[in-house]
Amino acid sequence: MRLNGEISIANVDDDDDGDGERKENELGLIRSPTPTAPPTRLVVGYALTSKKRQSFLQPKLLALARSKGILFIAVDVKQPLSDQGPFDVVLHKDYGQKNPNVTVLDPPDAIEHVNNRQSMLEDVADLNLPDYYGNSVIGFWALKLLIGRVTVPRQLVFTTDPSSIPHEVTKEGLKLPLVAKPLVVDGSAKSHELFLAYDKVSLAKLEPPLVLQEFVNHGGVLFKVYIIGEFIKVVRRFSLPDVCKRELSKIAGVFPFPRVSCASASADGADLDPKVAELPPSPLLEMLARELRLRLGLQLFNVDIIREYGTRDLYYIIDINYFPGYGKMPDYEHTFTEFLLSLEQSKYEKVLVA
Numbered sequence: 001m002r003l004n005g006e007i008s009i010a011n012v013d014d015d016d017d018g019d020g021e022r023k024e025n026e027l028g029l030i031r032s033p034t035p036t037a038p039p040t041r042l043v044v045g046y047a048l049t050s051k052k053r054q055s056f057l058q059p060k061l062l063a064l065a066r067s068k069g070i071l072f073i074a075v076d077v078k079q080p081l082s083d084q085g086p087f088d089v090v091l092h093k094d095y096g097q098k099n100p101n102v103t104v105l106d107p108p109d110a111i112e113h114v115n116n117r118q119s120m121l122e123d124v125a126d127l128n129l130p131d132y133y134g135n136s137v138i139g140f141w142a143l144k145l146l147i148g149r150v151t152v153p154r155q156l157v158f159t160t161d162p163s164s165i166p167h168e169v170t171k172e173g174l175k176l177p178l179v180a181k182p183l184v185v186d187g188s189a190k191s192h193e194l195f196l197a198y199d200k201v202s203l204a205k206l207e208p209p210l211v212l213q214e215f216v217n218h219g220g221v222l223f224k225v226y227i228i229g230e231f232i233k234v235v236r237r238f239s240l241p242d243v244c245k246r247e248l249s250k251i252a253g254v255f256p257f258p259r260v261s262c263a264s265a266s267a268d269g270a271d272l273d274p275k276v277a278e279l280p281p282s283p284l285l286e287m288l289a290r291e292l293r294l295r296l297g298l299q300l301f302n303v304d305i306i307r308e309y310g311t312r313d314l315y316y317i318i319d320i321n322y323f324p325g326y327g328k329m330p331d332y333e334h335t336f337t338e339f340l341l342s343l344e345q346s347k348y349e350k351v352l353v354a
């Protein structure tokens, strides 16, 4: 269905360079139907960095989407949206333009909220899932035993004067070791340069603005929960190893560490301690995803969750990422295509109601 003017099928790879994209300066030109391609149902504009285009717009996604009548076209961010497309949906990580006829996924304000490591966890801090669902028929205690608790590590924000950090950390009673993370996540490599701090004095060497977050031992395995609308997929990733008291007492300093959990290598097939590897229960993830979707006002994000080592059910959310590396999610092409088609359906239903 096309809501904003009829167009016929366009060849996805208009510049024939095999990257599945149309030339940006040819956005107004739509080719006539090819014999094999189905009619276009949905035109999806994307305003994404070339890195994100490479990881997200993989040939398998483009081919499957095209077979379902979904077309991906680059948005020219320098031109008004109304002069392009017409698009049904626009995918982006930081695109400000609006158009009433286009579903811009997701609202820029909501994205900005999770691009700041202080505000990103605010909505989770007061999220007591068993309390929240305590009036359900299952009952508070049963539910608590069944699904577990979700919280966030304690953290402090520093925007200026690193020399005050050791004193503030002592005053607020934050426990070592601490993870130092740049306050704002802006897609740059620098915003993912993290440090592990073993002593308070060395904290003065860090560069604000940053957050200092208590490190939580979790057996070296992290759960990455991908959310695409109502769909959820959890994968295991390798993470930082636990820090024992002995190590903490012997080491001083702040140490950079690599983006260990961002690597596509999954810990799913690894020979892990079953207590560490056990996935968070599905009801917990479903409640969490539903609640976060509502609170954050976002449909496309992932959440990094760890389970405190030695506990059966105490979970910490340590990171939320907008439009993460879906290309690393198994079968993402199917899930994303279904999601886009569901947007078309809900638009259609809105028109029928109006």
Ligand SMILES: Nc1ncnc2c1ncn2[C@@H]1O[C@H](COP(=O)(O)OP(=O)(O)OP(=O)(O)O)[C@@H](O)[C@H]1O
Residues within 6 Å of the ligand: 153, 179, 181, 185, 191, 192, 193, 194, 213, 214, 215, 216, 217, 218, 222, 238, 239, 240, 259, 260, 261, 262, 304, 306, 318, 319, 321
């Ligand atoms: N509070 C914590 N306790 C234990 N480990 C942590 C904590 N915070 C971060 N880590 C470890 O450091 C990694 C990077 O942290 P985080 O996910 O916050 O950074 P990021 O740069 O936003 O990563 P991403 O690539 O997922 O966006 C985590 O995946 C995890 O392995």
Ligand SMILES: O=P(O)(O)O[C@H]1[C@H](O)[C@@H](O)[C@H](OP(=O)(O)O)[C@@H](OP(=O)(O)O)[C@H]1O
Residues within 6 Å of the ligand: 051, 052, 055, 093, 185, 186, 187, 188, 192, 224, 261, 262, 263, 302, 321, 322, 323, 324, 325, 326, 328
């Ligand atoms: O490049 P920026 O805007 O900083 O965002 C990153 C996210 O922070 C990461 O979470 C993504 O990796 P994961 O999907 O493994 O979380 C990572 O995925 P990618 O590099 O594979 O695209 C990025 O989306």
Ligand SMILES: [Mg+2]
Residues within 6 Å of the ligand: 261, 304, 319, 320
């Ligand atoms: Mg992360």
Ligand SMILES: [Mg+2]
Residues within 6 Å of the ligand: 185, 319, 320, 321
């Ligand atoms: Mg992140």
